[in-house]
Amino acid sequence: MQPAPPPQFGLIVPGRSMVTEFQMVDSLKCVTTISGDVSEVCFVLLAQLPINTSAVLYYTLDGVAWTLLGAVDNSKPSGIFRTPWQQIQAVQVGVSLESSEAVQNLDIGGSGVEERRAFARKIAQDLFTFLTSFATTKEKIYTSEMLVVPANVIDRWIQRFDEKYKRDPNFYLKT
Incomplete structure (x- = not known):
């Protein structure tokens, strides 16, 4: 054998x-x-x-x-x-x-550095999009747009992020 x-x-x-x-x-x-x-x-x-x-x-x-x-x-x-x-x-x-x-x-990424950077940018973009949903303009006080958000907005975003991640760990790549 x-x-x-x-x-x-x-x-x-x-x-x-x-x-x-x-x-x-x-x-x-x-x-x-x-x-x-x-x-x-x-x-x-x-x-x-x-x-x-x-x-x-x-x-x-x-x-x-x-x-x-x-x-x-x-x-x-x-x-x-x-x-x-x-x-x-x-x-x-x-x-x-x-x-x-x-x-x-096949254009395979070499070290994954670009992938991790793109990942971080997608997460930051998701947070920015969430925060801007609270945007308001205070024309009388400021001449530019000001972002006014509730005190717990980051906690709410993290909770929302966790829920989306549980459903689909790659959701951030699809936006």
């Missing part, structure tokens, strides 16, 4: 054991299924890839439409990726070995 080849990839969900068992679909693609309720995953290389090759991580909720999550390669052997499947029972995750040139054309 031949020993099983060592795993090439690992998928880590915080608080769970690392998943290294993937079923081969063809010579360049493999899949695994994990239970949902996952806000982020860490995808790691456990072995060197061929030169100019990347491992691209995809997911599907329906078994048909695959969505790009991120990629790793020998120069960046791990990555943490946010997921949009928090309230899903199970999700199928696929890995595809692709040329580094093809992966560059």
Whole structure:
């Protein structure tokens, strides 16, 4: 009996054991299924890839439409990726070995810095929109618009934000 080849990839969900068992679909693609309720995953290389090759991580909720999550390669052997499947029972995750040139054309963000900046800007925009719903003009006192808000407005915004987040953790990306 031949020993099983060592795993090439690992998928880590915080608080769970690392998943290294993937079923081969063809010579360049493999899949695994994990239970949902996952806000982020860490995808790691456990072995060197061929030169100019990347491992691209995809997911599907329906078994048909695959969505790009991120990629790793020998120069960046791990990555943490946010997921949009928090309230899903199970999700199928696929890995595809692709040329580094093809992966560059996928326009995957490098370090996540821009993603975090965009995230912070979306949150700030949500707060600004909420606060401006209280806007009033005090023409007799000031020559410019003045924002008058109730003392508990930030508490109300946080409560509203938490409720929206419970329904859809990615709601801020859709506005």
